[in-house]
Amino acid sequence: MSTMQRNAVTVTGQASGQPMMFAHGYGCDQNMWRFVAPEFLDTHRVVLFDHVGSGRSDLAAYDEDRYSTLDGYATDVLEIAREFDLHDIVFVGHSVSAMIGILAAIREPGRFAKLVLIGPSPRYIDDGDYVGGFSKSDLDGMLDSLDSNYLGWSSAMAPVIMGNPERPELGAELKNSFCATDPEIARRFARVTFLADNRDDLPKLRTPSLILQCTDDVIAPAVVGDYVHEHLAGSTLVAMNATGHCPNLSAPAETVAAIRAFL
Template identity: 75%
Template sequence: MSLIQKFAINEAGRPDGQPMLFAHGFGCDQNMWRFVAPEFAGSHRLVLFDHVGAGRSDLRAYDDRRYASLDGYASDVLEIVHGLDLHDVIFVGHSVSAMIGVLAAVREPDRFSKLVLVGPSPCYIDDGDYVGGFGRADIEAMLESLDSNYLGWSRAMAPVIAGNAERPELGQELTDSFCATDPDIARKFARVTFLSDNRADLAKLRTPALILQCTDDVIAPSAVGAYVHEHLAGSTLVAMNATGHCPNLSAPAETVAAIKAYL
């Protein structure tokens, strides 16, 4: 299969512009960037893709061994970077893709110029003085619920993750996105995501990074954003007015403005 088919790659913007590579979070696809990415089309080469198992990616490419950790997804990012011959890449990653981008940039720093990390979390589980936002029992219970009834879990959790209860259409869109994802792959990706611990990888990153931290984010609370900022040399932390975990949907104008100011 071709690279384009494998990751459902879409390109836009200026072919001669600095590349911006947009990576979506768990249960989502590249459509989650539709309010953000076009705002950079006049100056940048835009590359959007779906993680294997999400969106319109080719499900035949899914391999249990490759995707048993976030390193497999980081390898995919590098596969896209090499396949499209991208250099000086600005990587924009939402949620779990923020850490996927960190892992990719640690492995091949010469390919990346900047990282934009939207709601990043290197570890979701509380550990001693570290506040990840969840107890291990909470994560295990969530994964058990997801295993037993993925669609029911999606309908219950997506609105919580999206936040902004006064705007139910946001939660509904995230619910629809979760429900459109292959359930078997989604369950495996959820386990890899929520049990990952990449705290030690932060110190290895040498690429400048912007951290966008939302208000009242149940997935990546403010303490997590502060931790990432503290442990990423040369990082910039922006506390957003946006609430919930998906500012690319709930507050695209603020998200765009923050990225443009940083770039």
């Protein structure tokens, strides 16, 4: 099966331009980039895709073993890059896809020029001196809730994750995106996402990276952004005015400006 079919890959923009690959976060799909990606069509070859289990991806391609860790998703990224002969890639990863991009760039550093990490977290659970933002019991409770009532969890959590309570339509869009994801795959991907520990991977990255850290982000608080910045050699940290966890939707102009300044 081609990656184009498996991951619903779409390639637009300048055929001869530097490739710019956008990877969505948990419970989302490539549509979450609709306010950001078009801003780079004049200068870049823009590559959008859906993780298997999300959006228009081929659900039949989901393999529980392959996708039992974030490495399986990083393998997909590299396979897309190979199929479309992408080099010198600017990889833009939101939330869990920030770590997926880091893992891919560690494995094939020669393929990536720069990484843009939006709301990254290498570990969501507090651990000793490390603050991830969630206690183990909090996270277990969240995952139990997700297991028992995924639609209810989506309705409750989407507005919290999105932030911006004065713009309820944003939380509603995220909820609808969660609800459009295959529930069984979503449950498994949640565990892979929220129980992962990629702290030891950060020092292995050699690709220049931009960390975009939002204000009042309940999923990846500022202290986590600081930790990622401290452990990624040569990284740039930008504290955004945008609030919540999804500036690609809530503050696209600020997101685009920060990426442009980095590039």
